[in-house]
Amino acid sequence: MTARSYPFGPVDGLVIDPMYGRLREEEPLARVKLPYGEEGWLLTRYDDVRIALGDARFSLAQAAVRDTPRMGPQRMGAILTDLDPPDHTRLRRLLAHAFTVRRVEKLRTHVETVAAELLDEMEKAGPPADLVTAFAVPLPGLMICELLGVPYDDRDHFQELAAAFMSVTAMTDQEKLARLGELAGYLGGLADRRREHQEDDLISALVVAQEDGDRLTGEELVQLLVLLLGAGYDSTAAQIANSVYVLQRFPDQAELLRARPELMPGAVEELMRWIPAQEVADIMPRYALEDVELSGGTVRAGEPVLLAKHAANRDPRQFPDPDRFDVTRNAKGQLGFGFGPHHCIGAQLARMELQVALTTLLARFPGLHLADEVRWRKGLAMRGPLALHVAW
Numbered sequence: 001m002t003a004r005s006y007p008f009g010p011v012d013g014l015v016i017d018p019m020y021g022r023l024r025e026e027e028p029l030a031r032v033k034l035p036y037g038e039e040g041w042l043l044t045r046y047d048d049v050r051i052a053l054g055d056a057r058f059s060l061a062q063a064a065v066r067d068t069p070r071m072g073p074q075r076m077g078a079i080l081t082d083l084d085p086p087d088h089t090r091l092r093r094l095l096a097h098a099f100t101v102r103r104v105e106k107l108r109t110h111v112e113t114v115a116a117e118l119l120d121e122m123e124k125a126g127p128p129a130d131l132v133t134a135f136a137v138p139l140p141g142l143m144i145c146e147l148l149g150v151p152y153d154d155r156d157h158f159q160e161l162a163a164a165f166m167s168v169t170a171m172t173d174q175e176k177l178a179r180l181g182e183l184a185g186y187l188g189g190l191a192d193r194r195r196e197h198q199e200d201d202l203i204s205a206l207v208v209a210q211e212d213g214d215r216l217t218g219e220e221l222v223q224l225l226v227l228l229l230g231a232g233y234d235s236t237a238a239q240i241a242n243s244v245y246v247l248q249r250f251p252d253q254a255e256l257l258r259a260r261p262e263l264m265p266g267a268v269e270e271l272m273r274w275i276p277a278q279e280v281a282d283i284m285p286r287y288a289l290e291d292v293e294l295s296g297g298t299v300r301a302g303e304p305v306l307l308a309k310h311a312a313n314r315d316p317r318q319f320p321d322p323d324r325f326d327v328t329r330n331a332k333g334q335l336g337f338g339f340g341p342h343h344c345i346g347a348q349l350a351r352m353e354l355q356v357a358l359t360t361l362l363a364r365f366p367g368l369h370l371a372d373e374v375r376w377r378k379g380l381a382m383r384g385p386l387a388l389h390v391a392w
Helices: 016-028 046-054 061-065 089-096 101-108 108-125 133-136 138-148 152-166 172-198 204-210 218-249 251-259 262-275 345-365
Strands: 027-031 040-043 287-288 293-294 297-298 304-307 385-387 388-392
Touching: 040 046, 046 293, 046 304, 061 133, 061 287, 061 388, 101 108, 101 345, 108 133, 108 138, 108 297, 108 345, 133 138, 133 218, 133 345, 133 385, 138 152, 138 204, 138 345, 152 172, 152 204, 172 218, 218 251, 218 262, 218 345, 218 385, 251 262, 251 345, 262 345
Parallel strands: 040 304
Antiparallel strands: 027 040, 287 304, 293 297
């Protein structure tokens, strides 16, 4: 079988390439070839993607020793995403001690305060405003700094370093590795200080976290903190901006949320389902450990699969009339945060920040509207507006 060149074409805002829909119906197990690495199978149906995310017959750890399908010459792994259970389970349990629902909910009032203050500044400056730089980026950026315990004076520099984590082609591999090395050094220094003097922050909690006498090593701690940035910062910033853009495209849905703010938790799930957050399929391929039967055929042992979660979230077998955006839809089960043992560890924080951000924004500016053509990011793992100029 001849492999299709992948990605299929240029990314256009939040538009899903029609090829995903065709493959989902006609060729749910499609052979693809990325710019680098070996060929793999692209999965586009909900049930197949969910199996690959949650079934122990598919391994992320194997990707660490294989010539993985990838967008750039350098493979960029991460500590939790390069491990399978039980090694992954050990680290995940230690992390869970510090990343609890209680800790996240404890931050909600603070997130509401910061969101209101950011909108105060935006309103004071007057329209038009770039919602990305005025609100979508600083809100999760300030909150991940608050959660980790980054000193206020270091926050601008810290956020510059953190941006390297989400680069796919926006930086050269050398630039990205240099930034990530500097970021790791900075976080390692913070961890060293917390070992001497603990505070009420995530780094302190991780320093003391233990399970049956097991603790994180210094290297594990730093790698986990770097990985958390992807869950707690850039991806959330992009999703806030994407969500505002979508609500501007569907003003009837925005008005419904203004009238019935209790719908917001479900609306966030629908936004996660409807928005194709990643430019391409999941950049972490899984490898079959044995032959696995999927709806499109058999994945042989040793073969990699790439998971098009955005295509799976539009599968009509799971979500009726999937291209319709509906904040009253029951979108539970959407795969935006993943599924199974590698389900996004920062999902609860992201959900809470999205709920607060959108509720606060809709209430403050009932006349909010786009003031200019939207420019989109390029070369980053997450889709999103480069700038989102709004007026009210």
